Amino acid sequence: MPEIVRQPVVLGEQGAGGFLVSDGSGGGERPALVLTTAIAGVNDYVLRQADRLAADGYACLVLDYYARQGGKAPDLSGLDKVMRAVASLSDPQVLADMSDAVTWLKDRWYGGVGVLGFCIGGTYALLAASQIPDLSCAITFYGMLRYTELTENKPVSPLETAAKAACPVLGHFGETDHLVPPADAAELAERLRGKPAEIYTYPGAGHAFHEDFRPEVYRPVAATTAWARTGAYLSYYLPPRT
Numbered sequence: 001m002p003e004i005v006r007q008p009v010v011l012g013e014q015g016a017g018g019f020l021v022s023d024g025s026g027g028g029e030r031p032a033l034v035l036t037t038a039i040a041g042v043n044d045y046v047l048r049q050a051d052r053l054a055a056d057g058y059a060c061l062v063l064d065y066y067a068r069q070g071g072k073a074p075d076l077s078g079l080d081k082v083m084r085a086v087a088s089l090s091d092p093q094v095l096a097d098m099s100d101a102v103t104w105l106k107d108r109w110y111g112g113v114g115v116l117g118f119c120i121g122g123t124y125a126l127l128a129a130s131q132i133p134d135l136s137c138a139i140t141f142y143g144m145l146r147y148t149e150l151t152e153n154k155p156v157s158p159l160e161t162a163a164k165a166a167c168p169v170l171g172h173f174g175e176t177d178h179l180v181p182p183a184d185a186a187e188l189a190e191r192l193r194g195k196p197a198e199i200y201t202y203p204g205a206g207h208a209f210h211e212d213f214r215p216e217v218y219r220p221v222a223a224t225t226a227w228a229r230t231g232a233y234l235s236y237y238l239p240p241r242t
């Protein structure tokens with residue numbers, strides 16, 4: 001396994017930032033990914049996934065939603081607080097930061113850029129597919145697809161823009177996900193019909209089934225299968241340079 005380097009990154013003058021996880025080369029003919037996290041933000045689990053992607057030949061920029069607040073995530077002790085935190089996160093701001101991250105990566109690496117996200121980050125990956133131009137692909141792990149209420153922070157549900165996706169889309173959803181009902185995943189697949197999209201639903205898996213540090217939700221077969229499919233998808237649409 002190559003040596004993996006994690007470096008803090010500042011994007012522009014508006015306070016956005018994150019962590020670049022790569023082989024430390026600083027640029028060149030490699031593909032790159034913007035990785036968007038669950039509502040908890042950047043943690044060990046997310047950085048380990050970025051390490052795996054970097055080991056496969058990708059420069060991976062992990063976006064920190066809370067960089068402007070010094071990287072401090074909000075209080076998430078309870079489902080009600082989690083949902084308030086999600087509602088308070090501005091989709092337009094996050095998508096603007098993702099666009100800045102894509103530009104930052106393209107200025108340094110020229111093997112193409114994709115997006116990959118978990119939970120609310122998966123929501124942003126799907127939104128980016130229709131709102132950020134020239135992406136090589138977008139991959140969502142159980143991103144919420146339908147907002148119960150549209151607000152200034154959540155102006156459009158991902159399902160409503162899915163048909164406008166301008167890049168290949170890969171989706172992973174749990175059959176028993178309480179936040180993303182199977183009917184929503186099926187509707188996503190229907191809205192993407194005719195595009196280079198693959199949407200999978202995993203039996204016996206709920207929300208966050210890939211989070212191996214949470215035994216109550218982790219499902220090893222679903223997680224392993226989803227990651228293998230992700231690797232195959234990236235190898236085709238965003239092939240690594242070795």
